[in-house]
Amino acid sequence: MTDVHTGWLFDAYPNGKNLTLWMLCEDGQRRHFVQDFPVAFYAAGAPRRLRELWKWLEAQEVPVRLSRKERRDAFRGMITVLSVEVLEPARLDALFHRAASSLPDLTYYDGDIPLALRHAAAFGVFPLARCRLESRGETALDIVPLDTPWKLDPEPAPLRVLSLEPDCDPARGEPGRVLIACEGARYSQPLQPARPLLVNLSAVLRRCDPDLVLTTWGDTWLMAYLLELSRQVGVCLPLNRDEGEEVVVRREHTYFSYGQIVYRGRQIQLRGRWHLDRHNATLWNDYGLDGVLEMARVTGQPVQEAARLSPGTGISSMQFITALRQGILIPWHKHQAEAPKTALGLLQADMGGMVYQPMVGLHRDAAGIDFVSMYPGIMVRFNISPEVPRAGMDLEPASGEPGIVPLTLAPLLQKRLAFKRALVTLARHDCRRPAYQARASAAKWLLVTCFGYLGYKNARFGRIEAHEAVTAYGREALLRAKEAAEDMDFEVLHMYVDGLWVRREGCGSAVDFEALLNEIAERTGLPIALDGMYRWVVFLPSRLDGRVPVPNRYFGVFQDGSIKVRGIECRRRDTPPFIADVQMTLLQILAGAPDADHLSGALSEAQVFIRRSACELRAGRVLPEQLLVSQKLSRELGEYSSPSPAARAVRQMQAAGKDVRPGQRVRFLYTRGRPGVRAWDLPAPPDPRTVDLPRYRTLLLRAAQTVLAPIQQSLEAGQGYPGSENLFGFKVKSGLESDLSGR
């Protein structure tokens, strides 16, 4: 007798024999099932060697079903493979790696695909998908999705959340209490004595039965602390809903990615429940839970994984699901080397996006226009995929079967465009806005990483030629946009990969640019939109040489008064908060001027503010916390020939017994004399009198110069402010210095 359950698919993970599924059912119950789920990997190569693999596999104790099959390799077409179906899914990993070690010369496929992705591909489901599950007792017979990952506004699952937060940052102090919140109740409990804490937590877990345990510093400290406590005291904590399984602990590690050191902290994952750590969830600050759930939804990765994804994993997950559904073999290693080019060909192909040198100075009534998700759009429209042969370079839509990459990206891109359209039409206070924005951001983040992934050396479906083709199309599109603008008498102020700034006398509002946008869309075949209308925008020159324009340092005020800033101090992560705040305030003062004609008044106000801020600094009224510099440690301490300030601060941390790994940030103050820095997160607080005030004053004035000097120059250069002043050649003045030294 079969039962039918409708609800949301909550989790899927392997157990000893098959797959455990959890479902959040419509009737409010959380139910678990088991499902048989054999999974397969494949091997190709010399027939003699395949026979040896066959014999080797038969001799292993893992139950498998072996057969010869014809399957499609994306690059080589249909090939003969040995199909190895492993009946107990948890055992595939180990068996596969042993096989690959024993017979390494064979070519392997579908070897290291996460189980959740296989399941998602096989049944068309995904985390929190609405579905219908047919069961007999505990055994799931079939699962059918009633949902797609591409819905803008899916019906939300009624998640129960338990929140746990230590009362201070464990890396910087000793937490004494933990804040507990569940079902509207909030209270705190001391961490010691341990037994009452554990007994209470255990009771809370059983009573609330949360779906999500949301912590702060849970991955890096709290969960491990609680687990250890539970072991020591002997009180069981039912963190897992599935008490037959162990809590999953993943160790921290450091790795190289795109020439940068990246540090990944420890992770603690639960079974039957989710554990998410606010401080260890990629982009939690930007998207929150909505974004994480969206990430899980579109990538197929389980929620606990989706929250901690590194760049590239999200996109590769999506590609794997596409490949599995299309019946295309997923190679274990990327084998394709680059097809040969001539030296001249390399000169032509090895380029990135077009990055222009802006017209330095202040420009009024400028419009910023951007291609929407240009690179993914190019991949989809022109069918750029590693396995699709390329023909010419004209911007014509490609015919023929879509390749894996465009097939994967197209629905995601459509969803992003749909969100963008929806957000424009939704009222300001529509309660759906935050969720839409979070989901749109998740989609945007994935799309942004997919281009880099296309060229990534380890990407299974990556290829340098495809990567180069995308940038070539991008350059062509940008140039056609420039030509369209110039044909329509617009002045092109700046261009940057997928966007440009233009202006034309008499064009002061969005509607004046409609015709241009249409013309560009027509000539390029790619969607383009107005990023915003600036009252004025300033493009800055190089800090080292005022004659040299730089592409990525600018600030401007939109017509609605909002500010856009790139590349200057307040946008840099290592700028002390005090200085970033002052610079931001200066920008806000300037933004207060109704238009560029009234900037001189704003400039005076700004100068007054700077003098006041410098006074506060000199008088010692700025808290040390506001003067903290936060820098990443870029390499092991031993590798520095002359230690950077960050390295010197890390040495101090190490002397105090606190380790800082390359890729992590360290906070410090600049102090007088040697060593010139004082790490912040040491046990004893620093002496405020040692702070190197003159150095901070220099930094403050420099940050002020960045913003005020171009305005000053602009006022001095023009009478009656002609539309665009090209201030190429202006020197960064030190008017502020003389202003202040006179006091």
Next chain:
Amino acid sequence: MGRTLPSITQFFLQEQGSFSRFRRALRRADQLVLDDLFASARQHLAAAQYATHALPFEVFLLSMLLEEHKEVMRLREQVDELLSRPK
């Protein structure tokens, strides 16, 4: 991520650096003029890269000339304007 060719800016700085002996031997005032010439070439690096010329320095020279001529044209306009003013 597969970028093998140095960026056009990096290459430009290397080319500029290869003239350091020439620069050193110039009089100070002439050094500043040379610096100005190189700075003017930096206005058109994006186009120089897109040009994919086998010898980019030729494009840098052309850029310097372009900026020089711009200045000449601007001055010519100014002179004409001054000369055409009634006494």
Next chain:
Amino acid sequence: MELRIEPRAGGWILVAGPRSLAPVMLALVARLAKQGAVNVLDGGNQFNAYLVSRAVYGRPEVLGRISVSRAFTCYQMLSLLESTPCSGAPFVLLHLLNTFYDESVAGWERTRLLRQCLSRLQFLSQASGGVVSVHPPAVPGEAATAFLGMLQAGAAETWHAQMPAPTPEPPRLF
């Protein structure tokens, strides 16, 4: 510094030296390209086409004779060698070991792949020979030393290049 090496059919020449050797290898490519076709296999992301172009005065007919392919992983390196045809052109393989220093691939696997690469190199050098450059890793290790040993064993000749010290400043008068 100029590398006065001539590739010869029947075997390949190993040039080991610091990373500052890279431009010298490119000068070698330029010199060979003036005489005929050259196959460049770039395992170290070193093929600065600007430098090569300058060395041949930008002449397109010379640049057109240089064929370049890049490998970014040791698997790709082997693939590259296996897909390179044995032609009448000598090869120049830049920094063969770069992709083999990647410790995310197991040591025994890298050894296996390198062995296959060397075997293919021997085959490719039958017609017109070739030159292989190699530089030490950023962090020295046993694996790197072992790999270098394998290369030396497979090479017909080995050159150890030492880059000359920078020209000293003329002595100050005061």
